[in-house]
Each structure stands twice: as C-alpha cells, then as structure tokens.
Amino acid sequence: xxxxxxxxxxxxxxxxxxxxxxxxxxxxxxxxxxxxxxxxxxxxxxxxxxxxxxxxxxxxxxxxxxxxxxxxxxx
Amino acid sequence: xxxxxxxxxxxxxxxxxxxxxxxxxxxxxxxxxxxxxxxxxxxxxxxxxxxxxxxxxxxxxxxxxxxxxxxxxxxxxxxxxxxxxxxxxxxxxxxxxxxxxxxxxxxxxxxxxxxxxxxxxxxxxxxxxxxxxxxxxxxxxxxxxxxxxxxxxxxxxxxxxxxxxxxxxxxxxxxxxxxxxxxxxxxxxxxxxxxxxx
Numbered sequence: 064x065x066x067x068x069x070x071x072x073x074x075x076x077x078x079x080x081x082x083x084x085x086x087x088x089x090x091x092x093x094x095x096x097x098x099x100x101x102x103x104x105x106x107x108x109x110x111x112x113x114x115x116x117x118x119x120x121x122x123x124x125x126x127x128x129x130x131x132x133x134x135x136x137x138x
Numbered sequence: 139x140x141x142x143x144x145x146x147x148x149x150x151x152x153x154x155x156x157x158x159x160x161x162x163x164x165x166x167x168x169x170x171x172x173x174x175x176x177x178x179x180x181x182x183x184x185x186x187x188x189x190x191x192x193x194x195x196x197x198x199x200x201x202x203x204x205x206x207x208x209x210x211x212x213x214x215x216x217x218x219x220x221x222x223x224x225x226x227x228x229x230x231x232x233x234x235x236x237x238x239x240x241x242x243x244x245x246x247x248x249x250x251x252x253x254x255x256x257x258x259x260x261x262x263x264x265x266x267x268x269x270x271x272x273x274x275x276x277x278x279x280x281x282x283x284x285x286x287x288x289x290x291x292x293x294x295x296x297x298x299x300x301x302x303x304x305x306x307x308x309x310x311x312x313x314x315x316x317x318x319x320x321x322x323x324x325x326x327x328x329x330x331x332x333x334x335x336x
Contacts, residue, residue, distance in 0.1 A: 116297075136199070138160070
C-alpha cells in the first residue's frame, strides 16, 4: 500500500526539475504544506544538488590552459 | 583582370573567414574552464581529463567550420568531448553495464541514513548536509556507472537541459530522464555508503 509520503518521494525529482503537470504540482504542494517530514527532505535534496555541484568542481590546471591557448591559429 | 590574381571579393572573404575563425577560437577558449570541470568528472583520472580536453580543442579548432554560429558552443564542445571519451575509455570495457535494483534506494534514503547517524532530534537539513565530505562526494560520483554518470554530470553539474544532454550523448530525451533519475539515486546510495557514523 502506497502512502502519501511514498507518493511524495516519487514526485520529488520531477517536482524539483519542474517537469510535473500543474495538477501534480498542486498535489505535491498540498502534501508538503502539511507534512514537514517530506518538506525537510525536499529542501535537503535541493541543497544537496547545489552542494554536489560545488564539491566536485575542480579548477583547470594552468599548464593545460596554456596548452590550449597555444592551439590557436597564429595570426 | 587575370584569373590567378585574387579578386577584392576573394580577399574580403578570406579576411572575413580569418576573423570568424579567431572569434570561434576565442569563444571556445573562454569556455575551457567549464569544459574542464565536466571533463574531470566524466573521465576516470586527472591525466585522462587533461588529454580529453586537449584532444577536444584540437578537434574543435580543426573542424570549426562545422559549428553553426549562434548555437550552443558549450554543448558542441561537450559533444566532441563525450564522443572522444566513449571511444577511448570504454573500448576496453565492452560488457554492458548493469546495475541491479538492489543497489538503488528511494529518494529519501540518503537523508534518512544521515539523520539516523546524528545525535539529537530533528536536526536542520544544513547540518545533515555537513555530514558529507567533499572527498566522499567526489568518490561517490565517480562510482556511478558511466551511462548514468554522463547524464548526471551534464545535467546536474553542467546544468545542460535534457534536450542538450540528449543531443550531446546522442540518446533519446526519455533515456536522459530515466538515467538521470536512476543516476541520482545511485549517487545518493553511494553517498550514504560513505557516511561515517559518529
């Protein structure tokens, strides 16, 4: 038996991606407004995506940058 | 006028082409930091990422005429890069990637796991997030199987649209969406596995 929180969990990714239908968004929002347990997990997911993006970001080594610049057609 | 002497029109055309080429190369180089960041996560190691980016730019500069000005140059570069990556890295491992369902968990799984390792009741989500170290995130992402990771890196790290990711990887948009959905779950499962209990 699927409860409302299980359904909300299933809707989390498409909700945050903005790919749900208007009716589904309404349904999710209605549940989130009264379920702090799910709301917290939605907020966490949103932050997690940002956190992951920042954490895995590694700057390009300067030597590589110089190598790429050297590939340009000489003027 | 003799046939061999370049006409004014020809000279103008050549000058115009030279300018277009310089412009293309400059625009492509401006995107190199962003291209590298994604390459670093798509490739297995730093050395591979370096080679991949260099080869991508060599190829891009060679075939710059194939790029349509005004279209998404970053996506065009990533398409070259992912093709090179698939050609080189995966030749060795032809076996299809399988990920059994039991390695996946629902979308709340990571949060539930992290919260369970924390003392005290009802911590706020920012504190729960702090339980994840940068190294564990990098490792957890690199352990996501290629097919899922490619989509995850392009959409969630590179912020490409589903449509752009579909074009870059030459797969249907529905496949992008399903791989993304599963890829995120696999990533969260990997993160949960790397969380040290307090």
